[in-house]
Amino acid sequence: MTDLALQTHELRKHFGSTQVLRSVDLAIPRHSIYGFLGPNGAGKSTTMKTVMGLLRPSGGSIEVFGRDTRRYGPSARAHIGYLPQHPRFHPYRTCRQTLLFVAALYPGHRDRRELRDHADELLDAVGLSDLANRRTHGLSGGESQRLGLAQALIAEPELLILDEPAAALDPEGRHDVLEIIEGLRGRTTVFYSTHILEDVQRVSDRVAMISNGRIVADGPLTDLLSGDDSSWTIRTLGSSEAVQARLSSEPWVSSVDVSRRRDSDVWTVRLAAGAPEEQLLPTILADNQLAIAEFHPSDHTLEDAYLAIVGHNNEH
Amino acid sequence: MTTAEATPLPASARSRSTGLTRGLGGLTRAEARRWLPWRTAGFIVLGLGLLAALYANWLIQPAKTLTELLYPFFGLWFALLILATVAMTQGMVASEISQGTAAWVVSKPVARPAFILSKFAALVPIVVVAMVGIPGLAARWVFSIAESEGQTEFNAGDLVRLLEEPLARNDYMPLMDFDVHLGILALMIFLILVAAAAMVLLGCLLRHATAILVAGLMVPIALVVLANVGLDQQVVSLTPAWAMDSMLDGIAGNPVSVLGPSIVATLWTVGLLGLASWWFNRREL
Numbered sequence: 001m002t003d004l005a006l007q008t009h010e011l012r013k014h015f016g017s018t019q020v021l022r023s024v025d026l027a028i029p030r031h032s033i034y035g036f037l038g039p040n041g042a043g044k045s046t047t048m049k050t051v052m053g054l055l056r057p058s059g060g061s062i063e064v065f066g067r068d069t070r071r072y073g074p075s076a077r078a079h080i081g082y083l084p085q086h087p088r089f090h091p092y093r094t095c096r097q098t099l100l101f102v103a104a105l106y107p108g109h110r111d112r113r114e115l116r117d118h119a120d121e122l123l124d125a126v127g128l129s130d131l132a133n134r135r136t137h138g139l140s141g142g143e144s145q146r147l148g149l150a151q152a153l154i155a156e157p158e159l160l161i162l163d164e165p166a167a168a169l170d171p172e173g174r175h176d177v178l179e180i181i182e183g184l185r186g187r188t189t190v191f192y193s194t195h196i197l198e199d200v201q202r203v204s205d206r207v208a209m210i211s212n213g214r215i216v217a218d219g220p221l222t223d224l225l226s227g228d229d230s231s232w233t234i235r236t237l238g239s240s241e242a243v244q245a246r247l248s249s250e251p252w253v254s255s256v257d258v259s260r261r262r263d264s265d266v267w268t269v270r271l272a273a274g275a276p277e278e279q280l281l282p283t284i285l286a287d288n289q290l291a292i293a294e295f296h297p298s299d300h301t302l303e304d305a306y307l308a309i310v311g312h313n314n315e316h
Numbered sequence: 317m318t319t320a321e322a323t324p325l326p327a328s329a330r331s332r333s334t335g336l337t338r339g340l341g342g343l344t345r346a347e348a349r350r351w352l353p354w355r356t357a358g359f360i361v362l363g364l365g366l367l368a369a370l371y372a373n374w375l376i377q378p379a380k381t382l383t384e385l386l387y388p389f390f391g392l393w394f395a396l397l398i399l400a401t402v403a404m405t406q407g408m409v410a411s412e413i414s415q416g417t418a419a420w421v422v423s424k425p426v427a428r429p430a431f432i433l434s435k436f437a438a439l440v441p442i443v444v445v446a447m448v449g450i451p452g453l454a455a456r457w458v459f460s461i462a463e464s465e466g467q468t469e470f471n472a473g474d475l476v477r478l479l480e481e482p483l484a485r486n487d488y489m490p491l492m493d494f495d496v497h498l499g500i501l502a503l504m505i506f507l508i509l510v511a512a513a514a515m516v517l518l519g520c521l522l523r524h525a526t527a528i529l530v531a532g533l534m535v536p537i538a539l540v541v542l543a544n545v546g547l548d549q550q551v552v553s554l555t556p557a558w559a560m561d562s563m564l565d566g567i568a569g570n571p572v573s574v575l576g577p578s579i580v581a582t583l584w585t586v587g588l589l590g591l592a593s594w595w596f597n598r599r600e601l
Contacts, residue, residue, distance in 0.1 A: 052423045054601045074335020078425035088416035092350065104342040105424040 002066035005030045005079075005159045005189035006051065011060035013046055013213075020046045022213035023060070028191055028206070030158075033181060035200035035221075036193040037306060038210035044193040045085050047210070048163050052082050064159065078107050081157035085164045087148030091137030095128055095147050096120070098136055099154045106155035122150040127176055141168040149177060160184065162192035166199060178203055197302045201225075207302070209309055217309045224305045230271035232280060235294035240265045243284055250283065252276060264293055339426025343434035351438055355404065356446040362400065363451020366393050371458060389455055390567045394504055395536075397447055401511050402532040408435050409519030409596075410528055419601035429593035436509075436516055436589055443508050452501040456494070496566050499574040503563040506581035510556045511535055513588035520595045556581045 006028040013021040021043045028034045038044050049055045051062055053073050062069045064076035089098050099119035103110070110118075123129045126146040131139070139147060145168045152160055165181075166174040174196070181190050181203050194200060200207060200221070207224055209217040217224060236243075240258060244267075248256045252275035257268045271277060284290060298304075370389050409432065412418040422428050514535045518528045542557035543564065552558050559577035566572030 054419050054423060056598075056600060074339070074425045074427050076425075077335075077423065080425075082423045084416075084420065084423070086416065088420050090417055101342075101346055102424060104346070105339060105421075105426050107338060107425065 002063075003030055004028060004063070005032075005065060006161075006191060007063045008047070008051070009061045009063075011047065011050060011062060012058045013043075013050055013055060014058050020213055021050070021058075024210065024213070024215055026208060026215065026218070028189060030189055031186055032206050033185060033190045033204050034192070035204035035207045036191060036210065037195075037197070037200060037207060037310075038193075039310060042210045042310075043213045044210060045163050048082075048161055048191075048193065049084075051161065052080070053077065078155075079158045081152035081155060081160045083145075083148040083152040083160075083162045083165055085167070087144050087151075089136040089144070089147065089151075091135060094133050094135055095123060095139075095150075096132040098147065099123070099151055102151045103154045108155075119150075119154060122153055123147075125176075125180060126150045127173070142170060142173055145169055146173060146176075149180065153180075157188065159189045159191065162190065164194060165192055166194060166196060174199070197306060201302045209306065211310045217305070221302070225302060230273070230275055230277060231298040232267075232269045232271070232277075233294065233296055233298045234267040234269060234284065234292065235261075236265050236267065236284070237263065237291040237293055238289050240267075240290060243286075243290055246286075247283055250279075252279070268298060335425055335427035336430050339424075339430030340434055340437065343421070343426065343430055344437040347434050347438035348441070351442050356442055359397075359400070359442065359446040360450050362396060363393060363447065364454055366396065367451060367455055367458060390500055390504075390563075393451065393455075394507075394563070397504070397508055398511055398536040399533075401443075401447075401508050402515060402529065402535070405435075405439070405512050405515040406519070406528045406532055407525055409516055409592075410523065410525060413519075413599075413601065414523065416601075422601065428597045432516060432520070432593045432596050433589060436513060439512050440509065443512070444505055447508065448501050448505050452497075452504070456497050496572050499572040500563055500566040502574055503559045503566070503572070503577060503581075506578050506585070507539070507556060507559050507563065509585050510559075510581050510588070513585045513592070517588045517592040517595070520592045520599070553577075553580065556584050 004027055006026060008024050008026045011021055011024040011026075012019070024043065024047055026047075036044055036047070046055060050057050051064075051069070053069060057070075064072075065079055067076050069076045090101070093101060096116070096119050099122060100115060103115050103119070120129065120132060123132050126149050128143060128146050128150065131143065136144070136147065145165070149162070149165060152162065162181075166177045169177060178199055181192070184190055185203075204221050206219065207217070207221050208215055244256055244258055247253055247269065252272050254270040254272045255268075256270075258265050260266075269280065271280065281292075281295060284292065367389060409418070412421070418431065422431055511532075515528070515532050518531050522528045522531065539555075539557045539560045542552060542555055543561040552561060553576065556577075559581045562573045562577045
């Protein structure tokens with residue numbers, strides 16, 4: 001059995017002359033929590049809609065648990081729970097009826113009472129138990145988002161595709177969503193897009209970044225956070241102009257950024273690939289007008305990695 | 317892994333049902349629940365109300381025979397039913413597409429044609445039973461009253477007797493025998509189904525509700541024109557206008573042809589639904 005829950009190969013999509021997806025290659029392992037990052041218009045929602053069969057790919061292939069979705073569309077979707085970016089429901093149904101309606105569209109038979117209990121449990125989990133009998137046309141954006149998550153979970157899918165699941169939620173709702181995703185770890189594959197990098201850092205174990213319709217980074221979160229280990233942070237005391245000029249002229253130094261903080265300067269020095277790191281400190285200390293207060297590899301956040309990767313890609 | 321090498325799907329999702337059958341079953345039940353309580357009652361009240369109005373008219377103006385007054389019932393009633401069908405089905409598909417609920421539904425494990433066919437399948441029993449069946453058989457009963465009374469003077473005090481006697485005597489009006497009556501009802505059903513299928517297709521093709529409504533109203537008008545414009549009968553018999561023509565014959569007291577027009581109307585219904593399903597299947601949501 002394939003170890004991949006979802007795989008796309010050279011997925012392309014254009015709307016008229018606008019190329020939205022240029023070549024998207026994703027390989028999402030089973031039981032991973034996979035964050036999908038990218039700026040607005042990068043192609044996150046288009047990728048998800050194409051996987052769900054709502055948009056027709058212009059080229060490439062999509063496989064869900066090893067099955068080509070063009071050939072096995074409905075049976076592939078039987079494994080997927082999907083939350084669109086802007087969930088819409090039939091306005092004449094209550095929240096509970098909406099969940100039961102969705103459950104009836106999935107294969108497999110469940111006892112009606114058992115299903116109703118399951119629906120109520122989910123409504124409770126997303127904080128909508130008080131609104132179980134309210135029609136969906138009266139729901140706020142955040143409540144719709146919560147119901148959207150519940151309907152994506154009602155059939156206990158093996159793959160959950162969530163398009164901006166926390167976008168319309170208040171901090172409490174966002175926390176609830178992350179708790180639910182965290183609770184699925186090890187049982188369900190979660191593929192979700194978001195702009196909230198902090199959320200990705202908290203729950204994801206793998207991340208893909210998309211920019212201009214291409215995947216520009218893809219891999220375990222730990223790899224992305226370990227970052228470029230040739231970047232160093234240095235805090236110095238004293239005059240630094242001469243050292244900065246000398247360091248910048250070295251061929252093995254990619255960039256030198258210096259910012260002033262109270263009585264010291266904070267340097268971020270990026271070294272070129274294969275640079276002799278051991279030369280960095282002697283080069284700085286060669287000028288004895290400087291005192292070193294701190295010297296350590298730079299800490300990387302997902303935001304640093306995101307800005308570096310996506311920013312670099314946008315420049316090109 | 318290639319498609320050919322794909323291993324069996326996990327047990328939790330294996331099922332004998334396909335996206336079409338499961339989707340059609342689930343969506344039709346859901347759609348029918350929307351129709352059943354109020355809209356069904358509305359159609360029954362509409363038909364019976366029209367019948368009662370004509371009957372009341374006869375009570376007030378007994379100079380004419382009831383038969384003369386009740387003949388227009390079929391024409392008027394059919395016009396009302398077509399208008400009601402067009403009005404009630406005009407947003408059935410288009411509004412779901414524009415509101416995003418169609419995309420939500422087809423993101424579930426259902427085949428897209430199931431979404432279209434379920435809209436229609438839910439309508440069929442309503443058309444047969446509520447829109448045509450119950451009021452149509454009620455009309456049959458009132459016709460039998462007409463036959464029992466002929467052109468005699470009538471007063472409201474005789475109403476109870478009139479309601480009881482025809483049932484007891486089981487005699488019917490000679491101008492329209494029971495087969496003709498049923499034939500008119502059958503043709504009416506097939507024509508309404510053609511109109512509903514055309515509305516489903518228009519809902520797939522057009523985006524604006526007003527455009528769908530206007531185009532939908534053109535369908536029965538086109539059928540009436542085709543039936544009366546004096547086209548070659550061979551041309552007419554290729555269209556649902558044949559059913560319209562035959563139904564109008566029956567209402568006028570002439571022999572009614574049911575089988576051929578019904579088959580042609582059914583083929584048109586299937587063709588329109590097939591086209592709608594094909595179009596919707598290609599559409600991006």
